[in-house]
Each structure stands twice: as structure tokens, then as C-alpha cells.
Amino acid sequence: MGYVAVEAGEEVIERAEQLFEKRRTEGESDPVSIDQIDEQFGRLVGQVMNEGGLYAPKLAARALKQAQGDTVEASFLLRAYRSTLERWDDSVPVSSDEMFATRRVSPAYKDVPGGQILGATKDYTQRLLDFDLDGGDDPTADWDLEEAEPESLRNVLEILREEGLLAEPSAEDDGEDYDTTREPLVYPAPRSAILQELARGETGAITALGYSTLRGYGSVHPTLGEVRVGSLPVQIEHPYTGDPVEVTSVEVSECESVVPEYEKRDDAQFSFGYGLVFGRNERKVIGMSILDASTQLEGNEPVHDTEFVCQIVDGVDSFGFIEHLKLPHYVTFQSTLDRIRAIRERTADGGDSPATTEVSGDD
Amino acid sequence: MTDRGESDDDTLRTGDGVDAGESSTAAETEAGESTTGTETDAEDETREGLESDGGVSEPAPSSPGVAPESVDGLLEGVESAGIEGYNYAYLDEHTKREVRRATLKAIAIPGHQVPFASREMPLARGWGTGGIQVSLSLLGPDDTFKVIDQGSDESVNAANIRRLAETTANVDPTRDTTAASIIQTRHRIPEEVLTDEQILVLQVPTTDPLRKVDGSDDRNRRRHAHQNYSKMWVSLYENVVEWDEIQIGAAYPVLVNGRYLMSPSPIPRWDTPKLHQAETLFLFAAGREARIYAVPPHTDVEPLAFEDKRFQRERFPEACALCGSTDTYRTEVETDDGKRLYACNDTSFCEKRQRDPSIQKAHHVDRDVGWERLEEPAVDAANDGGEGR
Numbered sequence: 001m002g003y004v005a006v007e008a009g010e011e012v013i014e015r016a017e018q019l020f021e022k023r024r025t026e027g028e029s030d031p032v033s034i035d036q037i038d039e040q041f042g043r044l045v046g047q048v049m050n051e052g053g054l055y056a057p058k059l060a061a062r063a064l065k066q067a068q069g070d071t072v073e074a075s076f077l078l079r080a081y082r083s084t085l086e087r088w089d090d091s092v093p094v095s096s097d098e099m100f101a102t103r104r105v106s107p108a109y110k111d112v113p114g115g116q117i118l119g120a121t122k123d124y125t126q127r128l129l130d131f132d133l134d135g136g137d138d139p140t141a142d143w144d145l146e147e148a149e150p151e152s153l154r155n156v157l158e159i160l161r162e163e164g165l166l167a168e169p170s171a172e173d174d175g176e177d178y179d180t181t182r183e184p185l186v187y188p189a190p191r192s193a194i195l196q197e198l199a200r201g202e203t204g205a206i207t208a209l210g211y212s213t214l215r216g217y218g219s220v221h222p223t224l225g226e227v228r229v230g231s232l233p234v235q236i237e238h239p240y241t242g243d244p245v246e247v248t249s250v251e252v253s254e255c256e257s258v259v260p261e262y263e264k265r266d267d268a269q270f271s272f273g274y275g276l277v278f279g280r281n282e283r284k285v286i287g288m289s290i291l292d293a294s295t296q297l298e299g300n301e302p303v304h305d306t307e308f309v310c311q312i313v314d315g316v317d318s319f320g321f322i323e324h325l326k327l328p329h330y331v332t333f334q335s336t337l338d339r340i341r342a343i344r345e346r347t348a349d350g351g352d353s354p355a356t357t358e359v360s361g362d363d
Numbered sequence: 364m365t366d367r368g369e370s371d372d373d374t375l376r377t378g379d380g381v382d383a384g385e386s387s388t389a390a391e392t393e394a395g396e397s398t399t400g401t402e403t404d405a406e407d408e409t410r411e412g413l414e415s416d417g418g419v420s421e422p423a424p425s426s427p428g429v430a431p432e433s434v435d436g437l438l439e440g441v442e443s444a445g446i447e448g449y450n451y452a453y454l455d456e457h458t459k460r461e462v463r464r465a466t467l468k469a470i471a472i473p474g475h476q477v478p479f480a481s482r483e484m485p486l487a488r489g490w491g492t493g494g495i496q497v498s499l500s501l502l503g504p505d506d507t508f509k510v511i512d513q514g515s516d517e518s519v520n521a522a523n524i525r526r527l528a529e530t531t532a533n534v535d536p537t538r539d540t541t542a543a544s545i546i547q548t549r550h551r552i553p554e555e556v557l558t559d560e561q562i563l564v565l566q567v568p569t570t571d572p573l574r575k576v577d578g579s580d581d582r583n584r585r586r587h588a589h590q591n592y593s594k595m596w597v598s599l600y601e602n603v604v605e606w607d608e609i610q611i612g613a614a615y616p617v618l619v620n621g622r623y624l625m626s627p628s629p630i631p632r633w634d635t636p637k638l639h640q641a642e643t644l645f646l647f648a649a650g651r652e653a654r655i656y657a658v659p660p661h662t663d664v665e666p667l668a669f670e671d672k673r674f675q676r677e678r679f680p681e682a683c684a685l686c687g688s689t690d691t692y693r694t695e696v697e698t699d700d701g702k703r704l705y706a707c708n709d710t711s712f713c714e715k716r717q718r719d720p721s722i723q724k725a726h727h728v729d730r731d732v733g734w735e736r737l738e739e740p741a742v743d744a745a746n747d748g749g750e751g752r
Contacts, residue, residue, distance in 0.1 A: 184478030320488030336612035
């Protein structure tokens with residue numbers, strides 16, 4: 001039976017797993033701890049949490065370690081774990097005004113109420129490889145800082161809203177948010193479902209599709225009202241009193257975009273796009289706000305097609321299906337071979353042979 | 364799952380569990396109780412079946428919308444679940460109920476694609492996550508489970524899926540098609556005739572045959588609603604004009620019960636006639652695309668074709684090199700010494716034939732189903748339009 005190529009059993013699977021695990025442990029350095037990943041690779045942990053749709057930094061760090069740094073694999077691990085958990089409750093909706101922002105920039109205005117807060121960023125640093133990175137000293141150790149109360153900031157786009165310049169996306173009237181992890185997504189989908197899909201979308205895919213419209217394949221080129229990073233309180237309803245109680249907080253990135261595409265003929269208003277994800281990921285929230293706006297606007301390009309955007313951006317879907325092509329396909333391929341041979345037999349009998357042939361792409 | 368998700372299919376609720384038929388088990392009925400009752404004692408009952416499984420505990424099932432007694436109680440519940448804590452048959456009971464509801468709806472409307480809230484599974488999407496969700500929602504401890512991938516029980520992905528069902532649902536695995544109560548399969552229908560006591564769960568990569576002619580799910584759902592399949596017919600016609608053949612390999616589109624156009628999943632055309640007026644329930648499940656559909660027993664399943672361009676099955680120039688069969692689906696194998704052989708694709712049946720060359724596909728049933736005696740169409744007869752039904 002030597003020629004039946006893909007025979008294997010559980011032992012083979014186990015060995016393959018062990019070999020994969022060996023790759024992580026065979027180096028000479030100490031194993032990296034989950035706390036180290038959580039503390040020192042915060043951006044990665046944030047990405048895994050927002051693509052995984054679960055705020056759990058330690059679990060995300062564990063998933064990253066297990067996946068050897070593959071972010072999509074790690075967010076997949078997180079989602080597969082999440083899907084076995086009960087959903088206990090919904091949190092109380094909270095305004096992002098209540099966010100304790102550690103960074104907030106508003107490209108739309110020079111000065112904004114509360115001021116521009118640069119915060120921790122590498123945006124304006126020269127991107128030079130740092131050969132002295134191994135030092136463990138705290139560069140801010142000798143800063144002289146006053147203890148200040150966390151301040152919540154007024155939303156910049158309120159200025160435009162008060163003036164009536166910003167079109168509000170139509171509200172959903174049933175009052176309940178759609179949860180795409182618990183209900184099937186069918187199109188046309190409500191905006192809460194689209195936002196959820198975008199928030200869980202793969203960072204690279206969101207960035208690429210968002211970029212596509214800036215590059216001319218779409219009509220959205222926004223001005224950012226603001227980009228924020230900060231800590232957002234999570235409140236639930238107290239089971240006895242019914243009052244909202246703050247139980248924890250989550251680090252999020254948020255972006256609000258103004259799109260100079262006028263929503264209404266008779267009463268010109270800017271369009272609006274929104275992005276919010278767990279952890280710090282400014283590129284993804286900006287991309288998300290572009291796609292939120294583009295899917296609400298008409299156009300022939302891919303970014304204006306809600307179905308296209310939602311179906312393409314999910315990393316767990318695309319990674320799974322792209323990689324499934326590695327599975328054996330010899331049954332379907334035999335069927336395909338049968339068709340092309342039948343066609344070639346016929347053309348050999350009767351004359352001209354086709355130069356190229358399109359073989360049906362079955363899976 | 365939210366309350367809203369449940370109430371959609373209220374009418375089907377009373378029938379919950381019926382679809383599982385023989386495979387319906389004590390665990391399943393108890394699951395029903397645990398979601399209707401608000402107390403946690405139902406949880407103890409569902410746990411019973413697991414004790415033997417060693418170390419598999421479960422998160423406490425709670426009813427959607429039931430207010431927890433206190434925040435502390437709620438947190439306690441989360442902690443007791445633990446990282447190792449997976450439910451019987453992996454999925455939580457609400458998810459299994461939802462999958463079974465979608466399955467019942469699919470059976471009630473043959474060939475219609477029913478959306479369901481597909482969960483992320485511990486397998487990658489595109490690797491059988493829909494199939495395994497349906498299988499796990501049906502399996503009980505008394506079931507015998509067979510998994511094949513491209514006709515083989517031994518393929519690594521089949522082994523992986525079987526392993527998940529074995530460890531979480533405690534079922535007996537089998538390779539023998541006739542011994543299985545539930546068979547999960549990727550891209551084949553076994554050669555041996557299936558009976559009314561078996562369920563075949565087919566993994567589906569691409570749910571909608573109309574996807575070939577239009578990428579939009581929204582528009583295609585409208586077409587199905589109006590039974591408007593003209594674009595599909597035009598595409599087949601263009602095929603004939605261009606190649607003088609319908610050039611579809613596997614996943615040949617079929618019309619189910621005279622109503623819905625359906626992709627039979629990428630089974631070879633060889634297997635397509637097996638769906639027509641069968642004794643068996645066929646369930647089709649797509650995890651990534653979150654759809655379930657079904658061909659119930661005794662349903663008409665007709666491949667799309669023209670009067671003068673008939674549906675054709677695959678042709679093979681040689682018998683199986685291992686068992687000598689000429690009435691089975693074979694795949695070609697290129698050997699190290701440069702020869703090409705043909706070997707049966709259904710390895711389980713091929714092994715039976717190697718032991719007993721006279722064994723028939725219907726050896727275990729006392730009726731004639733028609734297709735099992737179909738010989739392959741001769742290669743040189745293909746130009747005459749091949750076989751039809």
C-alpha cells in the first residue's frame with residue numbers, strides 16, 4: 001500500500017504536534033513566560049484579543065506563545081475557547097466620553113477641548129534599528145510628574161454634531177444588538193453586526209481594504225475627528241438594584257472619521273465612520289472607520305459592498321479556507337481530470353484543440 | 364445564544380431531538396431539561412454521562428435570560444468551568460439545540476440552506492467545522508461514528524475529527540460503513556448502500572451552486588426564493604457551446620424535490636445518483652459559511668442537464684489494482700516507477716472486496732436500490748451523451 005500517499009493515523013498527528021512544539025523549545029534561551037508576552041508584546045496581545053473577540057490579555061498571551069507568534073492562529077485559539085463559554089450578560093452601553101484616554105489626537109482641528117494628547121507613540125520617531133535595546137532601564141525614571149486625576153474628554157465630533165453637519169447612521173430600532181457569534185449573519189446585515197465583524201476582522205485585511213479606497217478604489221477619504229487610546233469602564237446592571245456597576249475596564253482604541261461625501265441632497269451632511277477595537281491598534285481602528293463609512297455609501301468598488309467586506313475581512317475564515325487547500329483533494333481532482341480528458345478526446349476527434357482550459361475550481 | 368435567536372424557530376421546538384432518531388440519547392433529553400429549567404440540578408444529570416470520561420467537566424449550563432442570583436454566584440460559575448472544562452460532545456447544550464433546530468428546519472425544506480450561528484471549533488474553518496458541529500449535536504454515547512476524508516478513514520484530518528468526537532462524546536469509532544450510525548464525510552458517499560438507520564453528514568466548503576454565477580449571497584437567496592435558476596442554466600448552456608460538454612467535475616448542481624437548486628458538496632458525479640430517493644438522511648453542513656441543508660430520505664434529487672447533453676458520471680479505464688472492482692469510484696495513483704494505477708477510493712469497502720471479491724454494495728440490505736449495480740459508462744461511449752436517468 002506504499003503508494004496511497006495520505007494514510008496516517010493519530011500517532012502521526014501527535015508526532016507532528018511534538019515536532020512543532022520542539023521548534024519553540026529547541027533554542028538555547030530561556031522559555032518566554034506568558035507574563036513577559038503580556039507585558040512586552042502588548043500590541044500583539046491587543047491584536048489577538050480584538051481579532052479573537054475576547055478581552056483576556058493573559059489568555060491571548062498564552063495563545064500567542066502556543067502559536068509561536070502567529071497572530072491569526074492565536075486569535076483562532078482564543079475564539080475556539082470563547083465559543084465554548086456561556087454568554088452571561090450584556091454590559092451597559094457606555095459613551096466613549098467616559099474613556100480615560102492616554103492618547104488622543106484630533107487631525108481635524110488644531111486645538112480641541114481637552115487638548116491633543118500625544119501619549120505613548122513611535123509615530124514621530126526615526127525608524128532606526130536600536131542596537132542598544134537590551135537595556136532594562138526605565139527611561140522615564142527621572143521624570144517629575146504630578147499625580148493627576150484621570151480626565152474624561154469631550155468627543156471632538158460633538159462640535160460638528162451640534163452644528164448639524166454630521167449625518168447619524170440610522171439607528172436600529174429593536175434596541176438589541178446583533179451578536180454574530182450567536183446569530184447567523186445574513187445580508188443585508190444590521191450595522192451592529194457589520195461593526196462587530198469589522199472589529200473582529202484581521203488587521204492586515206482591514207488595513208488593505210481601507211487603503212484600497214484611499215488608493216482610488218472607492219470614494220471614502222476621511223478626515224479623522226479623533227483617534228483615541230485609553231481605558232473604557234465596563235458596567236453591568238446590578239442583579240438586585242438594577243443600577244449600573246463598574247466591574248472592570250478594558251483598553252481600547254477608537255476612531256471617528258468624517259467623510260466628505262454628502263449624505264443628503266437637500267440637507268448636506270458629512271458621512272461618518274466609526275472604529276473601536278480591544279487593545280492598542282490605531283491602524284485597524286482607522287481602517288475600520290473607513291470601512292464602516294464605505295459600506296454605508298453607494299459605489300461600485302469592493303469597499304462599498306457590505307457582503308464583500310464582511311466576508312473577506314475575517315482572519316479565521318480566510319486562514320482556514322486558504323490553508324484547507326493543503327488537504328487531500330484527489331477525489332475531486334479525479335473528477336476534474338475526467339472532464340478535461342473527455343473534452344480533449346472530443347477535440348482530438350473533431351479538430352481544433354483549445355489553447356487553454358478553465359478547470360472548474362471545486363474544493 | 365440570545366433569546367431572539369431561540370424564538371425564531373419556536374414552531375420547531377417541540378420536535379427537538381426527533382432528528383437524532385436512533386442516536387437520540389439520555390444526554391440529549393436531559394439537555395432539553397437543562398435549558399427549560401432554571402435550577403442547576405439538571406446540570407448534575409448531564410454530567411453523569413461524562414464521569415467515565417475522566418477529567419472532562421463542563422461549564423454550568425445556564426438558561427439565556429435567567430438572572431444570576433448574585434455577581435459572586437456568577438463569577439463562581441465562571442471559575443468552576445475552568446480552562447479544561449468542556450461540555451459533553453464539546454458544544455454547549457444551547458449550541459447543540461440550535462444546530463438541531465437548524466437541522467430540523469433543513470429537513471423540513473429539502474435543499475434549502477438554513478443559516479445557523481456556526482461556532483468556532485477547535486478545527487480550522489474549512490476543515491470540517493460545519494460537519495463536526497452537526498455530528499456532535501447528534502452524537503450520543505451509544506453511537507458508532509465513522510469519519511472519512513476523500514474516501515479514506517485514515518486521512519489525518521479524518522483522524523483528527525474522529526479523535527475530537529471520541530474524546531468529548533465518548534462514541535465508538537468504526538471504519539466499517541455498515542456498522543456506523545453516523546458517518547461524517549468529506550467529498551464522498553460510501554460505496555456500500557446506506558440504510559434508514561444511518562445519517563450521513565457531509566462537509567460543505569461552498570454552499571451555494573449559484574456562487575459560480577454570482578458572488579453575492581444576498582442576490583442568490585433572492586434567486587432561490589423565486590426559484591430563478593436561469594443564470595445557472597445559461598452558464599451550463601455556455602459550457603456546452605464552448606466545450607460541447609458540461610464541464611463541471613465534482614459538486615455537480617442538483618435540483619432537490621423539484622424545488623431548490625443545491626450543491627451536493629464536492630462529491631464526484633459518481634456519487635450524485637446515490638442521493639436520489641435514498642433511505643438515508645443526508646445532512647450538509649458548512650461551518651465557515653454557517654449554513655445547514657438536507658436531503659431527507661425518499662426525496663427526488665436530479666442533476667441539472669439537457670435532454671441532449673446528459674449528466675455523466677466519471678469513467679475509469681482500469682479496474683481497481685487492489686480488489687479488481689469495476690463498479691466503484693477509483694482514483695489514479697502515480698507510482699514511484701512511473702506507472703499509473705487505479706485504486707478504489709472507498710478504502711473500507713476495497714478492503715472488504717480484497718477479502719471477498721464477490722461482496723456486493725448492497726450485501727447487507729435485502730433490496731435493490733438501483734445505482735449500486737450501475738457499471739461505469741464505457742470510456743468510448745462518452746461521446747454519445749453518457750448515461751442518464
